[in-house]
Amino acid sequence: MEEGLIGLEEKELLACCGSTQFAKEMASVSPFPCLDQAVSAARHIWFNLVDVNGWLQAFSAHPQIGQSPSSHPETDPTFAQWSKGEQSTALATATDSTSKQLSDWNARYRNKFGFVFLICASGRTSAEILAELKKRYPNKPIVEFEIAAQEQMKITELRLEKLFSAKQKAAVTGY
């Protein structure tokens, strides 16, 4: 590989976004000279090429907000670790009452929309997430489907950033 280029593999990309179509398309245009170009490719692939079944597949890779990622059956260790990190503010600020409410509202949401409530949780408290869930709940299914896809993209960007940073460090130190 040309010097300075960062190559991303399907398995690593699946930990950023759980759609196999996304991971395959991204891997096929890898390597990338910088994070910006990887993010730009990811946005194009996610919004223009991945079909609605692929969106649903990516959503289904997420644990319920407030729930441990390890309780989700097919979780990759990297995905689980990132998911936990993204929810660290929420987990630190959760009271028994908000945890219980979050769990109840998550169930209502899933029952109405057929997929898990998706939000880029990074830096958000448990109360903020709950308020957002309640605000989004009255939406039409198609509207909520698009919002969830946008939240997924924010999560994917954060994870691509982590992946890039780890790979750049490894390239410098030789590990």
Next chain:
Amino acid sequence: MEEGLIGLEEKELLACCGSTQFAKEMASVSPFPCLDQAVSAARHIWFNLVDVNGWLQAFSAHPQIGQSPSSHPETDPTFAQWSKGEQSTALATATDSTSKQLSDWNARYRNKFGFVFLICASGRTSAEILAELKKRYPNKPIVEFEIAAQEQMKITELRLEKLFSAKQKAAVTGY
């Protein structure tokens, strides 16, 4: 049932729109005093209550445009008959060349979007349908998903009209 009211059953509603959620919700608010109220309920249920998985389920009940409905595995006889009737103009105007192109483009469409190309075919020629398919093909998956849902609603309305008219006739003649 109160006189003048038309009751619709789940099985009949499934022939209008292949989403079980749609059929159940419609049956739960049946009977209807007139077609307009049934259509209005159907629109509300389809666009606000049926989730994205329900939309995909309804789409999958359709044969490929230009293909015989009976070649679709789980086709109800009423659904198949209506589907054939709606495509009668298309079938009558199809040449070998448009049929072949339609079949090729349908395959491309399905490959890109993950569901069958859906169009309210009533009164449209084979060439018109092909032109519409080519026009819609460059759309983003989410945009096409919504267009398909709107086309499904048009088909549902036409079928509700047929169902109503048959039921009203039966009520008058006693059959």
